[in-house]
Amino acid sequence: MRKVGKQSxxxxxxxxxxxSAVVGPLEMQGPLAKYFDAHYDNLYxxxxxxxxxxxxxxxxALDIALVKGNLTPDEIDLIFAGDLNNQITVANYSLRDYSxxxxxxxGACSTSTLSLINGACLLDGGFxxxxxCATSSHNATSxxxxxxxxxxxxxxxxxxxxxxxxAGAGILTRQITDVRLTKATVGTVVDSGTTDSLDMGRxxxxxxxxxLKAHLEDFQEDLNSFDLILTGDLSTYGAKTLKELAREFxxxxxxxxxxxxxxxxxxxxxxxxxxxxGCACAAVVMYGYVVKQMLAGRLNKVLIIATGALLNPIMxxxxxxxxxxxxxxxxxxxx
Amino acid sequence: xxxxxxxxxxNNTKVKRPVVKNSLQAFLxxxxxxxLGQALLDFYQLVVNLxxxxxxxxxxxxxxxxxxxxxxxxIYDRIGQFAGAGSIIPITGFSNSMTSAxxxxxxxxxxxxxxxxxFKLAGAVIVAGIVSAFxxxxxxxxxxx
Amino acid sequence: xxWVDYLMAFLxxxxxxxIAQILLDCFRLLPVHLVVLFVIVGSFxxxxxxxxxxxxxxxxxxxxxxxxxxxxxxxxALLESEKIGYLGILTGVFDLTAGGIASAILxxxxxxxxxxxxx
Numbered sequence: 001m002r003k004v005g006k007q008s009x010x011x012x013x014x015x016x017x018x019x020s021a022v023v024g025p026l027e028m029q030g031p032l033a034k035y036f037d038a039h040y041d042n043l044y045x046x047x048x049x050x051x052x053x054x055x056x057x058x059x060x061a062l063d064i065a066l067v068k069g070n071l072t073p074d075e076i077d078l079i080f081a082g083d084l085n086n087q088i089t090v091a092n093y094s095l096r097d098y099s100x101x102x103x104x105x106x107g108a109c110s111t112s113t114l115s116l117i118n119g120a121c122l123l124d125g126g127f128x129x130x131x132x133c134a135t136s137s138h139n140a141t142s143x144x145x146x147x148x149x150x151x152x153x154x155x156x157x158x159x160x161x162x163x164x165x166x167a168g169a170g171i172l173t174r175q176i177t178d179v180r181l182t183k184a185t186v187g188t189v190v191d192s193g194t195t196d197s198l199d200m201g202r203x204x205x206x207x208x209x210x211x212l213k214a215h216l217e218d219f220q221e222d223l224n225s226f227d228l229i230l231t232g233d234l235s236t237y238g239a240k241t242l243k244e245l246a247r248e249f250x251x252x253x254x255x256x257x258x259x260x261x262x263x264x265x266x267x268x269x270x271x272x273x274x275x276x277x278g279c280a281c282a283a284v285v286m287y288g289y290v291v292k293q294m295l296a297g298r299l300n301k302v303l304i305i306a307t308g309a310l311l312n313p314i315m316x317x318x319x320x321x322x323x324x325x326x327x328x329x330x331x332x333x334x335x
Numbered sequence: 336x337x338x339x340x341x342x343x344x345x346n347n348t349k350v351k352r353p354v355v356k357n358s359l360q361a362f363l364x365x366x367x368x369x370x371l372g373q374a375l376l377d378f379y380q381l382v383v384n385l386x387x388x389x390x391x392x393x394x395x396x397x398x399x400x401x402x403x404x405x406x407x408x409x410i411y412d413r414i415g416q417f418a419g420a421g422s423i424i425p426i427t428g429f430s431n432s433m434t435s436a437x438x439x440x441x442x443x444x445x446x447x448x449x450x451x452x453x454f455k456l457a458g459a460v461i462v463a464g465i466v467s468a469f470x471x472x473x474x475x476x477x478x479x480x
Numbered sequence: 481x482x483w484v485d486y487l488m489a490f491l492x493x494x495x496x497x498x499i500a501q502i503l504l505d506c507f508r509l510l511p512v513h514l515v516v517l518f519v520i521v522g523s524f525x526x527x528x529x530x531x532x533x534x535x536x537x538x539x540x541x542x543x544x545x546x547x548x549x550x551x552x553x554x555x556x557a558l559l560e561s562e563k564i565g566y567l568g569i570l571t572g573v574f575d576l577t578a579g580g581i582a583s584a585i586l587x588x589x590x591x592x593x594x595x596x597x598x599x
Contacts, residue, residue: 043599049442050599140599149439150599151406152456153415153422153431154511155357155504159350193342196508199350206341241348248340352505361501362494365545369493372540373486391543392579398544399580403587407595420500423511424518425493425544430584437592449592453585456512460546461581463516465573467523468553472569475527475554476561 001124005218007211008185014120016179016331017130017171018069021288022060023280024139024165026272030265035288036166037064043140043165051090054083054138054167057280058094061134061167069130069171076100076171077128080115083136083279084108084163085145090136100132108308109204109233110187111135112168112283113327117184119172120329129173136167137278146197146313159199161235161277164264168283170291178334179294185215185328189310192324197316201238201261201274204307207324208234209245211305215328216251227299228256230290232282232306232326235261235275260285260306282306286331294333302331357419364414364421372398372425395426402427406434432456485539492538496545515546522550526558552576 004010021036028039038060040046045053058081066073079098081091082105095102107114115133123131140150142163148154172181190210192203208231215221223229234242239259246253260282261275286304293299305328316322375397379390405411411431415422422428436455440448454461500514509517522545525531531551534542542548553573560572574581 050597051442140597143599144439148456149435150597151409151412151431151435151438153406153411153418153428153435155416155419155423157350157352190341191338192345193338194345202345202348202350205345206337209341210337237348237350241344244348245341245344248344354502354505357505358498358501362498365497366490366494366541369489369538369541369544370486372493372544373489376540376543377485388576392576394540394543395580396583399583400587403584403591407591409595409598418497420504420511420514421494421497423515424497424500424546426546426549426580427544428511428515429546429549429580430587433584433588434591435597437588438595438597441592441596445593449589453588453592457584459512460515460519460549464519464523464550464553464577467520467550468557468573469569471523471527471554472557472561472573473566475558476566476569 001121005214007188007214008183008218009117009121010183011120011124011181013174014124014181015173015175015177016181016291017173017177018065019168019170019287019291020061020064020068021168021284022057022064022166023284026270027164027166027264027284030270032264032285032289035292036284037288050138050140050144051085054090054136054141055094057138057165057167058083058090058134058136059097061136061169062098062132065132065169065171071130071171073098073100076130076132078103078122079132079134080105080118081134082106082111082115084142107325107327108310109277109279109281110306110308110325110327111279112286113304113306113329116170116181116329117186117327120181120184123172123174131172132169133172134167134169135279135283137163137165137280139163139165142278156273157198158273159201159237160273161201161233161261161275162272163278164276164281164284166280166284168280168287170287176334179291180332180334181329182332183219183330185211185218187211187326189323189325192322195316195319195321197311197322200277200309201233201235202241203322204309204324204326205234205238205241205245207326208242208305208307209249211326211328212246213249213251215303223251223253224256226256226301226303228258228302229253230285230302230304231259233261233277234259234307235277236267237274263289290331294331297333300333304329304331360417361419361421364418365424368425368427398425398427399430402430403434406431407438429457429460488537489539489541492534492541493544496547518545518547519550522547523554526551526554549577
């Protein structure tokens with residue numbers, strides 16, 4: 001492992017041993033249903049309140065990843081995890097039942113790749129044999145923390161993104177498997193200049209661009225070398241904005257560019273406004289769809305740029321502009 | 336330098352709102368709720384034979400109850416998404432804001448949850464009402480002297 | 481009870497909401513900004529005696545929107561001040577709206593006890 005260019009890292013021996021994607025009802029009714037490992041038909045996930053529901057999704061993701069990797073919790077050397085709740089509550093409380101050394105991370109909706117980058121660095125640096133990376137999000141917990149009570153009758157504009165209810169986990173190892181984590185780019189905080197918390201997709205576009213640009217420059221990489229370039233949750237308007245922003249810097253995002261928030265839902269038929277968002281958005285698309293497609297030989301090299309809006313309701317009320325961040329990883333199929 | 340480019344593009348790609356559609360929907364629902372209010376007012380005054388002040392109060396109370404119930408049933412938020420201001424501006428919006436806030440905090444129990452959080456959204460209305468009533472009333476009071 | 485009352489109620493009530501929606505969308509305000517604005521406007525219109533006129537022509541159409549809340553608060557404050565002097569503004573302000581507020585609190589509490597949020 002070594003630093004490349006300004007913000008990037010190349011890994012020598014980091015592979016994905018197993019992964020999991022667990023989702024809620026709306027995601028299961030979306031186009032990627034067959035790529036998820038488990039789901040719940042109800043937002044409560046058979047629990048008593050929203051926070052417990054998200055914890056259920058989180059622990060399910062951990063358990064399924066362990067089973068798929070033929071591992072017990074004792075064999076996991078360390079876990080990097082986080083979520084959207086204040087004090088990353090869901091990760092903290094879920095891990096009460098697991099005695100795995102834990103490092104909590106917060107990257108808002110970029111937590112999935114943030115945790116992978118951290119895990120890969122530690123692993124490639126020689127720490128342990130198996131490192132787990134996990135994250136979750138839940139539509140109701142994030143609505144109630146960042147916006148309004150779920151039964152409030154306020155009108156949501158079309159620009160709003162819809163938090164994905166789900167969780168995803170990945171287990172990294174130095175042993176060779178079919179999916180390899182080859183490179184990463186750590187994002188910097190990029191000020192969107194916008195103050196509208198109802199327009200989050202677009203506010204993360206500058207951060208996504210900065211990380212994309214940095215990745216391409218650091219590795220002298222060509223856009224077309226990737227089968228697929230995915231942003232985390234820019235959704236309809238954010239993705240459009242990113243394409244325009246990229247054009248200003250002579251980067252033409254073509255047909256190999258998609259956004260997880262636009263893939264995870266059927267935008268025409270589901271009441272999800274501009275598309276998906278939340279930590280689980282990038283996580284379930286990456287750990288579910290991308291990994292399964294790679295294992296099936298249909299994808300070879302994917303750049304995943306998970307994006308996060310690092311906002312806080314108090315700061316928004318203080319009229320501060322919203323800072324964004326984007327962390328990128330490259331997954332490659334081992335031939 | 337880059338920041339200026341970000342600003343330029345973000346300003347150019349602002350998401351448009353369907354103002355005409357939203358306004359007509361607001362007009363429709365706001366009008367219907369007013370119709371309901373008028374029907375209640377007439378019922379209380381003409382059928383139950385209450386005096387105007389009491390009938391008006393009872394009309395408000397009835398609308399508050401209906402909005403509260405619809406909020407609990409999970410229906411009001413759907414009406415709100417369609418109606419926008421049409422369901423926020425009538426007194427039903429006030430009731431919904433209180434009920435939804437109380438309902439959401441149910442998991443924190445009765446005291447720390449329901450009771451503490453009930454005025455989270457509606458508090459602003461009451462404060463604004465009292466403060467502006469104080470100033471308006473003072474002005475009128477002074478001018479009438 | 482005549483149909484003109486109902487027509488006017490529909491028109492006035494709808495119009496107030498339409499104006500609110502235009503402000504909401506054109507000025508990118510939040511719902512809470514809107515209701516605060518309308519309550520204040522309802523209160524201030526009492527100074528010009530306009531809201532009483534609006535109630536006369538719109539009946540429920542002017543009584544149902546939250547602007548009537550501002551009007552009622554001001555009206556009640558004035559009524560009491562006519563009886564007992566300036567202090568009446570504070571002691572009487574809730575007289576007309578007490579029913580609405582008390583019932584909102586009561587019903588919010590009961591509904592929150594009985595139901596669960598659906599998300």
